[in-house]
Amino acid sequence: MNDILLNIRDYLLYDPQSPMLFSSGTFWALFLIFMPLYGLLRGRLWQMLVFVVAFSFYFYYKSSGVFVLLLGGTSLIDWTLSRLMTAPGRTRLFRKCCVALSLLTSLGILAYFKYANFFLWNLNAMIEGNFQPLDLILPVGISFYTFQSVSYIIDVYKGRVTPTRTWLEYAFFLSFFPALVAGPIVRADYFLPQIRENRHASRTELYTGLWLIILGVLKKAVVADYIAQYNDLIFQSPGSYSGFETLMGIIGYTMQIYCDFSGYSDMAIGIALIMGFRLADNFNYPYKARNISDFWRRWHISLSSWLRDYVYIPLGGNRKGTARTYINNFATMLVGGLWHGAAWKFVFWGAMHGGGLAIHKASRPWLDRLPDIWPLKALWWIVTMSFVAALWVFFRADSWEDSWLVLSGVFNDFSLAYVPAFASARMLWLILMILIILAHALPSRFHGLAARWFVASPWWLKLLLFLVVVQLVLELRSEDVSPFIYFQF
């Protein structure tokens, strides 16, 4: 008995090797305890806030250990400054100083943990110095909640958002556990009114939430984790495979990163919905895009809209002439690239997307004159997807050299003679890829129909479907569950 209690205690303590994932058994068990208590407190605003904030901080502790103090500290500084800023009689200069201090704190912490070693590494290379890299661990999800904190403080300064009266409300917004470690990036003007609304989720919302969780688990723990096994082979030994196999690895990674991240977003949105909160969509079938501007309207929507509102528009947006619009686009995507990671490969990835957006904008008058016929639509789709997939290689590969090896590997020994052997050796990989591509290609109304069918289905059928998905995860999982790709950001 003592052993069992000690084992349970171990599962409840922070373990750097196994951060809390929505698709893990530990989260499932904790959510079973969370749900009835939350249900009982849902009608009592303050008790509910205390309970959810406590659970969210615990959730963050399970994912990031002692860095939970950083989250608490950031939220306290932001909230205090937002209150000071909006107190009556404050001068414009004082308010600006509050914003500057808040940005300095939150972005400073992010810069220290995420970019300090990148800076040292570049400094070493430039002056041939001998600085030792700092022994830093990146707190999980810091990029996400820092962006939430920045948008809150700017929105309060601009008067778009009324600051929360209590720290508890702000902590609820910043640490809301479904969106805490990997987004979607929640905006205060959309989320804070929902806290004050304090309403129960309807039956449709509850089961739509469960449907989204099931979809998310399927995408992340079944498809993404399984196809990653093959993709990892290609990226870990670039140049060791034929051109066809390498191409499959690139396409595989393109689907993997989508399933991994959108699967997580689905789970986050689903859990929030069960709690009665609506989070904005983060993905809208991005691989249906036929140009790069459309792609960025569909991919990681919460980040791209954040970048638009807090980087692109403040830089001048499209209000300062054509040339400046392109430069602003490019600069915004550079920031987006750097947000993803402290490495030149991410800067390059962002720059290429920025360049792609500028080229698309510049050629729009010409493109708009072309007929709207399907062969051209197909051509633009192929061009866009090739561009996106090729750039994912830089995102995934360990180094510049590896990226070029993978890309050049496609043209090395490329032969369709590999297709039958590939299909027989990697049948399940191929089946999963075809299924996810087909599901992605379906008109969105089919997804709506499926969700409505699930909501209307009997209880036992929902249970059965849930169990089937869990068993699928068990059957296809690798020895240890892969962390979400976006955890590292």
Next chain:
Amino acid sequence: MKRHYIELWLLLLAAFVVVAAASAFEMPEVCGHQFRHSGIAEAITASRDTVESQLAEVIVADSIECPVPARTFPMPMDTTSHTILFIGDSMLEGLGPRLAAYAEKNGHTLYNVVWYSSTSEVWGRSDKLKNYIEKIRPGFIFVSLGANELFVRDIAAKRRQYVEKIVADIDTIPFVWIGPPNWKDDTGINELIASVAPKGTFFLSNGMTFQRSKDGAHPTRDSACDWLDSVARWMPQNALHPIRMERPDKKHGRPARIFVHQPSEK
């Protein structure tokens, strides 16, 4: 609390109870496919002695030392070039490219066969090894298996016949079985392989320290290189049939061919 909220909670609870309870029993085998369980019961009821030793895992070090004692009389080195067959589980992702570099340097021809999530049981039940031996006609075989069966209960009774089958399939071909890179204490797989494989054919990796990839189990690419370097350093003094394994300059090579099998295959 609203009724439909309780309904949803009961659904999640029922599913959890079913999955947890199923993990306490041997999962059924349907058409040759052994269903997996969640391991919840095992994880909760594990003895503390095992758990403590799992937690005591030490991370990293460049200097990987081989814990196997040196033989008093090393066998003479076989300096001829060989066709090498390397079979095993996903550990080949790291070991394979490094062995390919050794093969290029030493004039061997390497064929890798990766069977994901495979175990001694999976290989022992199938005729794949025999078929590959017939097809490739290797002069030397490396095996890397055991990582997916570190925690099988009563392993000696359950897996001995399959380990024996693998060794029997290899027959008279010289081989080295590279033991699993334990990230936790095993329940006896290393002991089992060591007892079946003839002396000088089993490289014990347990006790070595590795840098692990994100999954916490697989050594990183660099650490896998060090791992194979250790095997290569061990062979001249300890292997029953040492072949030429001079350290290559480049880190990775490309095998003549890689065959991949998915977990679902039989």
